[in-house]
Amino acid sequence: MNRTLYGNLIFELSKKGRRGYSLPQDYDRTHTTAELPEALRRKEAARLPECDELTVVRHYTNLSHNNFGVNDGFYPLGSCTMKYNPVINEEIAAMKAFAGLHPLQPAETCQGALEVYFNLQQSLAELAGLSEFTLNPCAGAHGELTGLMVIRAYHESQGATSRTKVLIPDSAHGTNPASAAVCGLEVVEVKSLPDGTVDVDHLRELLAEMGDQVAAMMMTNPNTLGIFEPRVLEITEMVHKAGGLMYYDGANLNALLGECRPGDMGFDVMHINLHKTFSTPHGGGGPGSGPVGVRKGLEQFLPYPRVKMREAAPLSSPEGDTTPVFSIDWGNEAPSGAVGGASTPSTISVGSFFGNFGVMLKAYAYILSLGHENVKMVGPLATLNANYIKERLRDDYLLPISGLCKHEVVFDGLVDKNTGVTTMDVAKRLLDYGYHAPTIYFPLLFHESLMIEPTENESKETIDSFIDVMHKIAAEAKSDPELVKTAPHNTPIGRVDDVLAAKQPVTTYWKTLP
């Protein structure tokens, strides 16, 4: 990229009076502002960059080449499931018939869209082993909050208002304690054993001490170390006995897909990140979708609006019966006010209208294109790839927990701790070789966590090349540690000073102008 010619910022390319458009000579500039009250109109023209069209095109095209996504290369970002998003999903989500829908359109004019919504709910319920799903939440953390609100509403309906504690393992994703706190519940940490699984003895102590105050336990399984909790059935039974509900963080369902179901493990409420497991591009802030499922008996606490399917028409119904098959139940809310509290039975409403429908379309297209048979291959292949990487890298990278992992593997930096090369350095050096870095310094259980999630889509050749590069970096760490410690060397921007960036952040452009 020619930086001197195309510049870092579009403002640096601006030339006074330069235009990228031409309007008719008789274009009346006043009519666009005519409806705005005088007081609201700007007094001076906005300071916008003035550039010709080709310069703008080159500038943004060059910037886009600095981007990195799954379609550019291997992206083993653990806990984030950066898997391939088939292009057909995008095409379906972009279809005019879907993209042009209005959220207040009468149900009889959008039966197809409602059918997609309804069928996706059913598919997720089947995959999760639960009774019913709402697709309304817009992210994983939003789903957690919704699920906890469902749990609180359930306990309130039982008169158990003193159940305000949520048990969360110390290995949990940070959103778990955050969601519990936002929901007004109190977080109680459950310790992990050295192998990363839940310390069941500690859980037993906590339940003996405060069992009647426990609203729920939140769990991720496989946990954030990629380890399947062997005692999950015992755990769910213990919490149920104490009167609490079990919440399953299903943000990453990749390891389980087609293999086993949270409902069968005894979980009562869960969320799924459609933008991780069900193939929607993510990273950079959305749009996402975090559907929440519940077991039988909790359906009435799910938020509105809901999509309902009509009971099969009786055989005696008159021919030409045109009653729509799918309808929208807004609860006690007027359609225009989907945010806010409806009264009984559900008091929960979590967003405007139905959530991010585009994400749902992609998930539904993905599920249909995999089909019943192929969906069963996702978990085993994701698991095989992670274990292959684990076994081939453990000579150079410290493996704190051996044994089988699921869809991701966590190393604790390099085996050789004498080189001074850290996980951060390895991650930066990977960029030089054209790979996105794995997740680093998470989970917090180890000092030098390096968390690799290959996903099920990668070919053996891709994974082998990555393994070769990881070995090469380990060799460099021994022979030329400075090279690794000062990486990256081939990226547009070198090693940034993250301490300075944190202490003196410059977040505006204008400030930096002379």
Ligand SMILES: *Cc1c(COP(=O)(O)O)cnc(C)c1O
């Ligand atoms: C990503 C993730 C979340 C949060 O999902 P968002 O959509 O980013 O809010 C929650 N739990 C786990 C385990 C995750 O990996």
